[in-house]
Structure formats: structure tokens, C-alpha cells
Amino acid sequence: MQTNWKIGSLFGIPLFLDPLWFVILGLAILNFGVAYQEWGTFTAWSAAVVMALLLFASVLLHELGHSLVAQSQGIKVNSITLFLFGGIAAIEEESKTPGKAFQVAIAGPAVSIILFLLLRFGANVVPESSPVSVMVGDLARINLVVALFNLIPGLPLDGGQVLKAALWKATGDRFQAVHLAAKAGQILGYGAIALGFALDFLTKELVFGLWIVLLGWFGVRNAKSYDQVTTLQETLLQLVASDSMTRDFRVIDAHQTLRDFADLYLLDTTSPQIYFAASDGRYRGMVSPDDLRTIPRSEWETQTLHTIVHPLTTIPTITESTSLAEVINKLEKEQLPRITVLSPAGAVAGVIDRGDIVRLLAQKLNLQITEVEIKRIKEEGNYPPGLQLGVIAKSTIN
Numbered sequence: 001m002q003t004n005w006k007i008g009s010l011f012g013i014p015l016f017l018d019p020l021w022f023v024i025l026g027l028a029i030l031n032f033g034v035a036y037q038e039w040g041t042f043t044a045w046s047a048a049v050v051m052a053l054l055l056f057a058s059v060l061l062h063e064l065g066h067s068l069v070a071q072s073q074g075i076k077v078n079s080i081t082l083f084l085f086g087g088i089a090a091i092e093e094e095s096k097t098p099g100k101a102f103q104v105a106i107a108g109p110a111v112s113i114i115l116f117l118l119l120r121f122g123a124n125v126v127p128e129s130s131p132v133s134v135m136v137g138d139l140a141r142i143n144l145v146v147a148l149f150n151l152i153p154g155l156p157l158d159g160g161q162v163l164k165a166a167l168w169k170a171t172g173d174r175f176q177a178v179h180l181a182a183k184a185g186q187i188l189g190y191g192a193i194a195l196g197f198a199l200d201f202l203t204k205e206l207v208f209g210l211w212i213v214l215l216g217w218f219g220v221r222n223a224k225s226y227d228q229v230t231t232l233q234e235t236l237l238q239l240v241a242s243d244s245m246t247r248d249f250r251v252i253d254a255h256q257t258l259r260d261f262a263d264l265y266l267l268d269t270t271s272p273q274i275y276f277a278a279s280d281g282r283y284r285g286m287v288s289p290d291d292l293r294t295i296p297r298s299e300w301e302t303q304t305l306h307t308i309v310h311p312l313t314t315i316p317t318i319t320e321s322t323s324l325a326e327v328i329n330k331l332e333k334e335q336l337p338r339i340t341v342l343s344p345a346g347a348v349a350g351v352i353d354r355g356d357i358v359r360l361l362a363q364k365l366n367l368q369i370t371e372v373e374i375k376r377i378k379e380e381g382n383y384p385p386g387l388q389l390g391v392i393a394k395s396t397i398n
């Protein structure tokens with residue numbers, strides 16, 4: 001994503017170009033330029049450039065169709081990117097109902113079909129077999145192909161999203177629906193790869209065959225990632241805070257003086273240093289070494305931890321049975337390094353940070369994440385690039 005160029009924004013949605021998109025642009029210019037040669041070299045290539053840009057506009061309008069319907073449902077659209085295989089609208093979360101998910105999915109192909117019909121009609125109005133009429137006719141066909149191709153019923157295509165919405169409606173289980181639509185996408189993707197190779201071996205359509213192989217490969221890869229994200233979402237709902245929490249904190253006597261606490265803190269080599277103060281068998285709250293600075297040193301001998309303790313009711317807490325999805329969401333929303341888990345009796349049961357969450361998920365889902373990486377996550381407080389749990393948790397709770 002970092003290598004994409006931002007070329008502007010529409011309706012508040014940033015617009016990006018993947019450098020590989022210029023491959024499409026080049027191929028389109030070449031294709032139309034050759035096809036229009038009878039109009040003379042200059043006219044042919046000029047018309048080809050115009051057609052390539054109109055192809056760009058067609059794909060953009062298709063993606064805007066998805067995006068604007070999503071926005072009308074109150075869903076944020078993070079970006080629209082044009083890349084090697086067309087366009088992609090990065091829609092932040094799932095629609096609330098299967099019906100609404102269907103509307104977002106069908107909006108893109110609907111735009112393409114409407115463009116096809118308008119252009120088809122337009123081609124009849126302009127003088128027959130003039131360059132403009134040919135170009136409008138070609139653009140109409142392109143939009144029809146964009147619509148029909150996208151309606152192939154497997155994720156990541158729009159048809160797959162439609163299938164997902166239908167299965168979601170029928171079964172009431174969104175996750176199961178995504179798994180099935182992703183499975184369909186994988187089967188179709190492998191089918192495309194086989195078809196592409198068959199074209200390569202049986203016909204002279206080498207470039208076209210390879211193109212189909214590439215499309216199929218892209219489809220399989222994306223369908224798998226839909227499947228994985230869904231498995232992750234299910235896991236985040238099944239696991240709870242007590243599965244992931246650690247007891248990496250110290251309980252200290254709330255009656256001790258700030259001087260004693262300072263000495264203890266300076267000698268304590270455990271990391272991270274998390275302290276809870278208790279007295280008379282009750283947790284009084286969390287103690288942060290930073291708060292020592294707010295009290296003049298001259299008073300450290302006389303003041304106790306009671307002066308600086310943050311009562312449990314004032315710090316961010318969750319219960320042991322809070323789902324992991326909600327834990328992640330709360331950490332992100334309130335920008336916390338960690339959160340305290342309370343037992344039903346109101347005692348401190350444990351603490352959770354991002355490293356603890358990743359460690360548990362790695363163990364449950366067999367992800368290859370080393371202890372070194374987990375230590376880094378614990379220290380730096382951000383998730384690995386390939387595991388954007390903040391975004392995934394947000395779309396899970398929905």
C-alpha cells in the first residue's frame with residue numbers, strides 16, 4: 001500500500017494508483033491504438049489514450065458505486081485503489097445486515113450496467129461508424145465486461161460478496177457465509193488457473209492465457225485471505241480476557257512510604273513494571289512510578305502510596321469474560337498500552353497488553369510468531385504489519 005500514489009480524493013475518499021496500473025493503461029492504449037489504425041496514426045493513438053482514460057473512469061465509477069452505498073450505511077471507506085486487475089474500494093467494516101451487504105456488493109456492477117446501457121444508447125445517437133460511435137460502442141462493451149466479470153460468484157469478486165450476502169441471509173451465520181463464498185472463490189480461482197494454462201498449451205493466446213492464470217492466482221490468494229480473516233474474527237469472539245491475561249504485575253503494600261516504593265522500583269528489574277497497591281486484603285488501585293514526580297521528595301518519607309494510587313474504578317478495566325475482540329477494540333479506542341482485568345469480586349485478576357494477545361492468537365491459530373517479536377510488540381505497543389488486529393477487531397464487533 002505504501003508504494004501506491006495518491007492522485008486525489010472523491011467524496012472524501014482518497015484515491016490511489018498502484019504503479020502496476022500503468023501496465024493496464026499501456027496495454028489498453030496499445031490495444032485500442034492498433035484497433036483504430038484505419039483512422040490514421042495520429043487519430044488512432046489519440047483516440048486510444050482517450051479510451052484508456054475512459055476505461056480508468058469506468059472502473060473508478062464502479063468502485064464509487066460500492067463506496068457511496070457503504071458511506072450511506074455509515075461505513076467508512078478508507079480508499080479506492082486502481083491496480084493491475086481493476087479497482088478496489090477499501091471498505092472499513094461489514095454492513096449490519098445481509099440486505100445491506102448485498103446493496104454494497106451489487107452497487108458496483110449496477111453502475112457498470114447503467115453505464116453500459118447509457119453508452120449503448122449513446123452509440124445509436126451519434127453518426128453510425130464514425131470514430132466517436134465506435135469508441136462509445138467499445139466503452140459500452142468494456143463496462144458490460146466489467147459488470148459481468150465482477151459478478152462471477154466467488155470472493156473476492158462482487159459476485160462472491162453477493163453470494164456471501166445470500167448465504168448470510170439464508171443461514172443467519174455471517175462467518176459461515178464468508179467461509180463458503182471464499183471456498184467458491186478458491187475453486188473458481190484454481191479453475192481460472194487451469195483454464196489459463198489450457199489456453200496457453202492448446203491455443204496461440206499466450207498472453208491472454210497467462211493473464212487468466214494471473215487473475216486466478218490473485219483470486220485464490222485473496223479468497224484465502226478472506227477465509228483467514230474470518231477465522232481470526234471467530235477466534236476473537238470465542239476467546240476471552242482470562243485466556244490472554246498474564247499475572248506480570250506486583251502487588252505491594254499500600255501503607256508503604258513513597259521512599260520505600262522508590263527504592264523498590266529502582267531495584268525492580270522485571271519488565272514491564274506494573275504495581276497494584278493493596279491494604280487490609282483489598283486492592284487499592286494501580287501505582288505508577290511516574291506519579292512519584294508529582295510529590296516533592298521531602299515528603300516521600302511521610303506520605304504513603306495512598307497519596308498517589310489510582311483507584312481501580314478510575315483506571316481502564318475489563319472483566320475476565322470480555323471477548324478478546326472487545327479487549328483489542330478498547331486498547332485501540334482509548335490508546336492504552338495495557339488493560340487491567342478484574343475478577344467478579346473486583347480484585348485484579350491479570351493484565352493484558354498487545355503482546356499477550358498476539359501470543360495467544362499465535363498459539364491458537366498456529367501462527368509463526370517468535371518470542372522476540374512478541375517482546376517487541378510488548379515494548380513498542382503495536383501489532384505486526386501482517387496482523388492488523390485493531391482493524392479486524394473493530395470489524396468483528398460491528
Ligand SMILES: [Zn+2]
Nearest residue numbers: 108109150158
Ligand atoms: Zn466491484
